Amino acid sequence: MVRHYPISLNLKNKQVVIVGGGFIAERKLRKLLEAEADITVISPEINAGIQRFVTEGQVKWKKKCFSEEDLSKAFLIVAATNVQHVNRQVSEACNEQQLINIVDDPARSNFIVPSTLRRGKLVISVSTGGASPGLAKKIVAELSREYDDSYDAYLEFLTDCRTKIQEEITDLTVRKEVFQKLLDPAFLRLTKEGSLKEREVLFRQLL
Ligand SMILES: C[C@@]1(CC(=O)O)C2=NC(=C\c3[nH]c(c(CCC(=O)O)c3CC(=O)O)Cc3[nH]c(c(CC(=O)O)c3CCC(=O)O)/C=C3\N/C(=C\2)[C@@H](CCC(=O)O)[C@]3(C)CC(=O)O)/[C@H]1CCC(=O)O
Numbered sequence: 001m002v003r004h005y006p007i008s009l010n011l012k013n014k015q016v017v018i019v020g021g022g023f024i025a026e027r028k029l030r031k032l033l034e035a036e037a038d039i040t041v042i043s044p045e046i047n048a049g050i051q052r053f054v055t056e057g058q059v060k061w062k063k064k065c066f067s068e069e070d071l072s073k074a075f076l077i078v079a080a081t082n083v084q085h086v087n088r089q090v091s092e093a094c095n096e097q098q099l100i101n102i103v104d105d106p107a108r109s110n111f112i113v114p115s116t117l118r119r120g121k122l123v124i125s126v127s128t129g130g131a132s133p134g135l136a137k138k139i140v141a142e143l144s145r146e147y148d149d150s151y152d153a154y155l156e157f158l159t160d161c162r163t164k165i166q167e168e169i170t171d172l173t174v175r176k177e178v179f180q181k182l183l184d185p186a187f188l189r190l191t192k193e194g195s196l197k198e199r200e201v202l203f204r205q206l207l
């Protein structure tokens with residue numbers, strides 16, 4: 001059994017190659033675009049969703065079947081065709097330094113993609129190690145009720161507070177205690193209620 005190592009990648013302006021232009025390629029592409037990757041799709045045909053990104057200039061498209069040289073500059077590769085031997089060919093053409101995800105073959109992939117919930121800076125990722133992507137999605141749906149939209153503003157508040165605490169408290173032991181107190185549920189509650197003045201008063205008491 002593979003024990004995967006979870007990681008959050010910075011893909012901004014990194015060269016990404018997606019082989020295939022169908023439903024799964026589009027799903028992968030949307031998340032890679034959110035990460036501001038520099039994406040090229042290799043496929044003789046692309047669906048309407050991908051076509052829109054190409055027309056808007058957000059994604060490059062090479063209208064062709066896959067060949068080895070398509071991978072030469074890629075940092076990260078997704079093999080997402082519906083032809084098993086083509087996906088296998090992609091896995092064999094990449095080098096050891098490249099990140100590769102083969103959508104129908106987790107064993108030949110050196111990374112797999114978790115299901116994710118985003119609330120601003122908060123990211124919750126769930127993976128089942130390929131056992132059941134459907135379950136990963138279901139767990140994320142469950143967590144999305146507990147970690148609702150208010151977490152976006154709450155994380156912004158925590159970011160600001162962290163900067164202030166780092167500026168104003170130099171003693172590391174005291175700082176650690178204050179960070180702990182900042183996690184008091186009252187701050188989340190006041191964020192949800194929109195009681196920002198009260199929240200600020202409570203925060204000032206910590207400093
Ligand atoms: C999380 C998510 C992220 C994403 O893709 O962006 C993702 N799959 C999602 C959905 C989903 N995938 C499948 C179903 C149908 C129900 C079911 O089968 O359970 C559903 C549910 C649905 O679509 O609703 C079928 C499926 N998936 C894989 C295979 C091939 C195989 O296992 O061999 C087959 C069979 C294909 C066939 O039948 O031939 C393989 C992988 N899918 C993974 C990720 C990786 C493992 C993640 C983990 O560890 O859990 C891994 C190993 C590789 C990878 O793709 O990275 C995304 C949820 C997005 C969201 O949260 O909205």
Ligand SMILES: NC(=O)c1ccc[n+]([C@@H]2O[C@H](COP(=O)([O-])OP(=O)(O)OC[C@H]3O[C@@H](n4cnc5c(N)ncnc54)[C@H](O)[C@@H]3O)[C@@H](O)[C@H]2O)c1
Pocket residue numbers: 019020021022023024025042043044045046047064065066080081082083086102103104133
């Ligand atoms: N990882 C996952 O989450 C997941 C989920 C469901 C299915 N799958 C797998 O994903 C595969 C793709 O599914 P889909 O729904 O996107 O299929 P699809 O039929 O919508 O798309 C397949 C794409 O592959 C392209 N293609 C075919 N031959 C090619 C070649 N030689 N070079 C480049 N591109 C080529 C086609 O032009 C098409 O755009 C399925 O076969 C299935 O095994 C994976």
